[in-house]
Amino acid sequence: xxxxxxxxxxxxxxxxxxxxxxxxxxxxxxxxxxxxxxxxxxxxxxxxxxxxxxxxxxxxxxxxxxxxxxxxxxxxxxxxxxxxxxxxxxxxxxxxxxxxxxxxxxxxxxxxxxxxxxxxxxxxxxxxxxxxxxxxxxxxxxxxxxxxxxxxxxxxxxxxxxxxxxxxxxxxxxxxxxxxxxxxxxxxxxxxxxxxxxxxxxxxxxxxxxxxxxxxxxxxxxxxxxxxxxxxxxxxxxxxxxxxxxxxxxxxxxxxxxxxxxxxxxxxxxxxxxxxxxxxxxxxxxxxxxxxxxxxxxxxxxxxxxxxxxxxxxxxxxxxxxxxxxxxxxxxxxxxxxxxxxxxxxxxxxxxxxxxxxxxxxxxxxxxxxxxxxxxxxxxxxxxxxxxxxxxxxxxxxxxxxxxxxxxxxxxxxxxxxxxxxxxxxxxxxxxxxxxxxxxxxxxxxxxxxxxxxxxxxxxxxxxxxxxxxxxxxxxxxxxxxxxxxxxxxxxxxxxxxxxxxxxxxxxxxxxxxxxxxxxxxxxxxxxxxxxxx
Amino acid sequence: xxxxxxxxxxxxxxxxxxxxxxxxxxxxxxxxxxxxxxxxxxxxxxxxxxxxxxxxxxxxxxxxxxxxxxxxxxxxxxxxxxxxxxxxxxxxxxxxxxxxxxxxxxxxxxxxxxxxxxxxxxxxxxxxxxxxxxxxxxxxxxxxxxxxxxxxxxxxxxxxxxxxxxxxxxxxxxxxxxxxxxxxxxxxxxxxxxxxxxxxxxxxxxxxxxxxxxxxxxxxxxxxxxxxxxxxxxxxxxxxxxxxxxxxxxxxxxxxxxxxxxxxxxxxxxxxxxxxxxxxxxxxxxxxxxxxxxxxxxxxxxxxxxxxxxxxxxxxxxxxxxxxxxxxxxxxxxxxxxx
Numbered sequence: 020x021x022x023x024x025x026x027x028x029x030x031x032x033x034x035x036x037x038x039x040x041x042x043x044x045x046x047x048x049x050x051x052x053x054x055x056x057x058x059x060x061x062x063x064x065x066x067x068x069x070x071x072x073x074x075x076x077x078x079x080x081x082x083x084x085x086x087x088x089x090x091x092x093x094x095x096x097x098x099x100x101x102x103x104x105x106x107x108x109x110x111x112x113x114x115x116x117x118x119x120x121x122x123x124x125x126x127x128x129x130x131x132x133x134x135x136x137x138x139x140x141x142x143x144x145x146x147x148x149x150x151x152x153x154x155x156x157x158x159x160x161x162x163x164x165x166x167x168x169x170x171x172x173x174x175x176x177x178x179x180x181x182x183x184x185x186x187x188x189x190x191x192x193x194x195x196x197x198x199x200x201x202x203x204x205x206x207x208x209x210x211x212x213x214x215x216x217x218x219x220x221x222x223x224x225x226x227x228x229x230x231x232x233x234x235x236x237x238x239x240x241x242x243x244x245x246x247x248x249x250x251x252x253x254x255x256x257x258x259x260x261x262x263x264x265x266x267x268x269x270x271x272x273x274x275x276x277x278x279x280x281x282x283x284x285x286x287x288x289x290x291x292x293x294x295x296x297x298x299x300x301x302x303x304x305x306x307x308x309x310x311x312x313x314x315x316x317x318x319x320x321x322x323x324x325x326x327x328x329x330x331x332x333x334x335x336x337x338x339x340x341x342x343x344x345x346x347x348x349x350x351x352x353x354x355x356x357x358x359x360x361x362x363x364x365x366x367x368x369x370x371x372x373x374x375x376x377x378x379x380x381x382x383x384x385x386x387x388x389x390x391x392x393x394x395x396x397x398x399x400x401x402x403x404x405x406x407x408x409x410x411x412x413x414x415x416x417x418x419x420x421x422x423x424x425x426x427x428x429x430x431x432x433x434x435x436x437x438x439x440x441x442x443x444x445x446x447x448x449x450x451x452x453x454x455x456x457x458x459x460x461x462x463x464x465x466x467x468x469x470x471x472x473x474x475x476x477x478x479x480x481x482x483x484x485x486x487x488x489x490x491x492x493x494x495x496x497x498x499x500x501x502x503x504x505x506x507x508x509x510x511x512x513x514x515x516x517x518x519x520x521x522x523x524x525x526x527x528x529x530x531x532x533x534x535x536x537x538x539x540x541x542x543x544x545x546x547x548x549x550x551x552x553x
Numbered sequence: 554x555x556x557x558x559x560x561x562x563x564x565x566x567x568x569x570x571x572x573x574x575x576x577x578x579x580x581x582x583x584x585x586x587x588x589x590x591x592x593x594x595x596x597x598x599x600x601x602x603x604x605x606x607x608x609x610x611x612x613x614x615x616x617x618x619x620x621x622x623x624x625x626x627x628x629x630x631x632x633x634x635x636x637x638x639x640x641x642x643x644x645x646x647x648x649x650x651x652x653x654x655x656x657x658x659x660x661x662x663x664x665x666x667x668x669x670x671x672x673x674x675x676x677x678x679x680x681x682x683x684x685x686x687x688x689x690x691x692x693x694x695x696x697x698x699x700x701x702x703x704x705x706x707x708x709x710x711x712x713x714x715x716x717x718x719x720x721x722x723x724x725x726x727x728x729x730x731x732x733x734x735x736x737x738x739x740x741x742x743x744x745x746x747x748x749x750x751x752x753x754x755x756x757x758x759x760x761x762x763x764x765x766x767x768x769x770x771x772x773x774x775x776x777x778x779x780x781x782x783x784x785x786x787x788x789x790x791x792x793x794x795x796x797x798x799x800x801x802x803x804x805x806x807x808x809x810x811x812x813x814x815x816x817x818x819x820x821x822x823x824x825x826x827x828x829x830x831x832x833x834x835x836x837x838x839x840x841x842x843x844x845x846x847x848x849x850x851x852x853x854x855x856x857x858x859x860x861x862x863x864x865x866x867x868x869x870x871x872x873x874x875x876x877x878x879x880x881x882x883x884x885x886x887x888x889x890x891x892x
Contacts, residue, residue, distance in 0.1 A: 374679060375679045375709045376709045378703045381699055398835075399831075401566065403829060443841060453825045454783075494782075501779030502779065504724040
């Protein structure tokens with residue numbers, strides 16, 4: 020147990036040294052580290068609880084996605100039946116996650132089935148080899164046909180919705196000019212957004228809380244709004260309210276002239292005449308063509324700019340707008356004009372997002388936590404070091420060296436993994452100091468015992484190590500299992516605790532098996548002791 | 554101020570290190586070398602006491618319950634600090650009462666300027682929670698600094714609780730499997746009894762002290778589990794070793810020897826962990842206060858007691874070492890033929 024080949028000893032020292040050196044970038048300012056080679060740019064990341072910032076967990080509305088798909092099937096089904104002149108009674112209805120339609124004549128049912136089945140697309144695009152389609156069309160008997168999107172198709176749709184949403188969220192968050200935001204998918208229907216340094220997430224939540232579905236539609240002038248409110252609404256129009264107070268009703272045609280997807284740019288600016296904040300926008304080629312055509316046909320009539328089913332403004336078309344650009348004015352403030360421009364540039368979300376969890380830590384608390392954590396770490400370490408010296412004297416010195424290297428290695432590994440350090444994480448390190456000495460205590464107590472048992476110095480040290488190491492491994496694995504489970508279930512700060520605890524156990528076992536032994540072995544070779552001062 | 558203290562302690566360490574390295578310190582024995590305390594006899598006291606305490610803890614759990622934090626109950630938590638002077642809790646309370654947000658708790662937290670505000674979960678799903686926090690921010694305005702704002706919606710809180718409980722179960726089961734694999738099943742069972750005992754008592758403590766039971770508490774529970782087992786495993790390792798070496802020693806005596814010979818280690822280790830936890834408790838700030846308090850109770854008080862007075866003696870009842878005579882006889886001829 021006390022003999023090391025030269026190569027092995029060298030290997031151990033080098034491993035420890037390299038791992039410790041990994042912690043070095045943390046001691047330099049971030050800007051300076053950025054100029055170093057890429058492989059050195061690994062450092063501890065401070066958790067949001069230490070550096071301050073916002074954590075938001077957003078949920079994509081699965082019901083909305085489903086409802087939208089069912090509505091789409093209903094509209095498309097109606098069109099297919101009409102195009103093929105197949106009569107049906109009672110319209111198409113959405114019921115129990117399916118669309119149902121009753122065909123008037125039994126003899127039309129086979130044609131209806133085959134025409135409706137043409138609506139189905141293969142799942143997973145061209146490479147999809149499963150042969151599954153995104154729509155099941157079944158004959159429920161008695162002329163009733165049921166169109167059901169299968170489970171797999173809905174999951175696929177949800178996945179795509181999440182992917183698109185993440186892109187849009189990314190663009191919107193980046194528009195805020197924040198430093199290193201983290202945007203990740205979590206689970207099946209959630210998006211995690213972490214923005215370090217953001218003190219008040221109100222504006223971020225406002226930006227993310229809007230779908231930003233922008234549409235240009237004509238105002239229906241055939242019915243005055245107050246009559247429409249009493250129920251005299253033409254079938255091709257709907258009643259929408261104004262976005263700005265007081266809520267004013269507008270009768271707006273359902274047909275969309277140009278949608279927000281055709282916008283290429285949007286900027287907040289000031290109107291040259293009135294000097295009030297406006298949002299100026301540009302269309303792409305197809306959008307510009309559609310818009311110019313629509314404005315040519317409707318000179319003198321009002322059109323509505325609709326955002327998320329609210330009318331921002333309804334200006335009258337004075338002349339055809341052919342340049343493919345324009346501006347929206349609608350009692351904006353500078354901020355709201357800016358936000359609208361951001362939303363228009365970033366694009367519309369495919370489904371609404373809800374904030375289901377929010378955690379924000381101000382920079383003051385973060386700084387306090389760092390200071391308190393550091394102080395606790397110093398005091399804890401100092402107390403343990405003094406106690407070890409008093410208890411084991413020379414061997415206490417050995418233990419303290421091992422623990423110091425141990426802590427340095429924890430920081431090295433954490434940096435290497437770009438791990439996040441949280442306040443509970445600091446607690447984990449302090450606790451590791453308490454536990455790291457345990458491996459030494461186990462070894463030393465065993466050596467004491469072996470000495471009492473009548474062995475000579477060297478043989479007692481040897482036996483002490485041999486017997487204690489098995490125990491050290493067994494006892495640390497149990498704690499490691501607990502840490503692993505914690506890592507798996509935990510989020511944020513708790514996960515930070517699991518990481519430092521787990522890494523602390525790994526370095527503790529490594530140090531006990533190699534460095535502590537090496538130090539004691541070196542001492543034995545040098546001193547050739549007759550008795551052990553333990 | 555603290556800097557000078559730290560520097561002073563640093564110098565003390567340097568001096569002690571030199572003195573220790575030169576061999577000038579007296580030898581310190583926390584546990585005398587030849588301790589033969591009859592720990593297993595205490596099982597007649599410790600088992601009923603533990604059973605009674607466990608029943609008390611369970612009763613407390615069902616009568617007092619745990620003080621679920623917002624992680625598990627949902628709702629809003631704000632930690633605010635008055636920008637000047639100390640916080641006027643009464644004024645804040647009356648400002649918040651006009652919002653009609655249901656149960657709102659205000660509590661001094663740390664210094665006189667710091668206030669912790671808890672708003673119960675609002676009916677009406679996730680969006681309602683967001684509205685509530687907006688209203689609170691509006692009511693308190695700019696007179697305070699928002700040091701921490703946490704909003705947990707109803708769905709997330711349910712999931713977090715389920716995950717937390719699942720994690721606890723998962724940890725117990727996987728540790729058991731490991732122990733079963735490394736030792737015999739009796740040891741695994743003994744460790745599990747000790748395990749459950751620890752968790753039950755700690756939950757009792759959380760119920761009495763009404764500390765927030767949240768994700769951090771689950772972290773504390775899992776850590777307690779890990780360390781209590783760590784301790785148990787050290788004693789079990791020794792018992793296993795003794796079982797191999799002394800085939801004829803009666804079980805209670807063998808257990809006593811095992812506990813006594815690892816006693817010094819148990820006490821020294823727990824003392825160092827206590828020192829570390831004490832530092833966290835005194836200087837680590839409010840954010841981890843309840844975390845360390847629970848840990849202190851679980852690791853230091855319960856964990857040590859359990860491994861000595863429960864985990865080891867319970868092996869007697871689980872029939873460990875009963876068939877050693879046969880094993881010893883079976884082993885003897887093999888030894889002879891080898892010789």
